[in-house]
Amino acid sequence: MGSAKKKKEKRKDFVKTKLKVGKTKPKPTAHTELGFKAKSIGLPSQSITKSFTSSESFNHHLSLTKHSSASTRKDALLFLLNHLPTAEKIDSSVFTYIAPLISDQSASVRSTLLTLFKAIPREALAPHIHTISIYIRSGLTHLQEDVRADTAKFLNLILKSSDINIPMQLVTRSWISVLTCFGGLFHWDVQPLTAATTQPTSANSAASAKPAKAGAKNKIGGSVSLEGMKNATGHLEALFSFLKLGLSEHLSDEEKARRDLPLCNSDTAKHLLPVNTTAPYARLGLFSANKAMATEDIGARYILVAPILPDILKTLASGRLEGGEIGRICKQLTDFLVDVQTSIESVQ
Known part of the structure; x- marks a missing residue:
């Protein structure tokens, strides 16, 4: 009895299933059901209703400047431009993210970045000229001609600043x-x-x-x-x-006056210590x-x-x-x- 049952089960593997019109094809025995139904999905660390603070939102879009998509990088720069904080809150981390985009492959990203640089207050830009100059020098020697052309615009922006201390940092260093x-x-x-x-x-x-x-x-x-x-x-x-x-x-007017003081020797001015x-x-x-x-x-x-x-x-x-x-x-x-x-x- 037992052997007859085993033979019957073995024959099942070789029986061809007859398909009937209008009937659903039976699923294979190895099929795994992947469908599921749920009334809600729980995401412990995310929420579409969460409200970001201004600083969190700014830092989030700052990180998006390293995104692989050029349109995302441009949108992130536009957000930074429209939500630019005061000069006291613009620290070195901001320039660490945006300065490398001087030699970005996308022309629209470079154009938006130039507009952002023009909007940054001069007093916030001054302490970070050395960091910016590193990427300007990299852009001037870039293989692509359009990147070199746009880098000259960033260099002109710094050199023609109204605050003489900003371009002189680039010149002296x-x-x-x-x-x-x-x-x-x-x-x-x-x-x-x-x-x-x-x-x-x-x-x-x-x-x-x-x-x-x-x-x-x-x-x-x-x-x-x-x-x-x-x-x-x-x-x-x-x-x-x-x-x-x-x-x-x-030289300022005060410095020129000090230089123009009557001296004992006409060549003394040549040997004075440089000002500042x-x-x-x-x-x-x-x-x-x-x-x-x-x-x-x-x-x-x-x-x-x-x-x-x-x-x-x-x-x-x-x-x-x-x-x-x-x-x-x-x-x-x-x-x-x-x-x-x-x-x-x-x-x-």
Whole structure:
């Protein structure tokens, strides 16, 4: 009896089921029912009715600036723009999130970020110029031409700030780095600048350094004309502002009055300590293991720019041939640098 039952069960596996029209196909024996019915779903850590505070909502959208979607990053920046807190509440974490977007792949994200930077109060922007400058230098050397073009807009925004202390932070702390970035854009030989960051540089050795030969490869954009260079005007405006800030003295009326006091010797003014300079002789490397030249005083910046001045002037000479806005900026910058070159030669 038992063996007959087992044989019958074995035969079931080989019996073909007859399908009938209008009848539902039977489910296989291995089928698992996945459907379920519930009147409510409990989410302990989430709620669509939860009300966020302004700071929580701001921090949430700040984290969305790292989202993989460009539209999400743009929407997050728009929220930050419309809900920008006071200057006291804008700390370094804000710039840690938004500064990397200077070289974002999306043009709309970069455009929205530029609008956000313009809306940030100057007093909140000032303490974080060094962090922003790192990503500006990265954007100036980016492989994509449109990213380099938009980065020049961020650089111009800082350099043309109404508060002189904001651009001067960029000039004094990143003089060599920014000039090196411009050298990559305009095809200069920046070897004297890179050597200054690795070797001890004295005033005599830097002043007597022979400039590199400036040939056709040193023209703006190499073989490409300025007219074909995307946002060449923006790059030249940034270069003009940067060099003018770095190679000009910015003294208040009180400081000028102190400098113009009658002195016993007419050459005394040349040897006075620079105003508002924490380490005026740091470029000599007398008391530091780091022999890289400091650029907090104007004298050090004059020394560093001297070897590459011929390259810059040849670059501007080729730019003046383009005419228009580009030619006008090149002429103004040329006139300024000729005066600088004359001052350097008179000191030597």
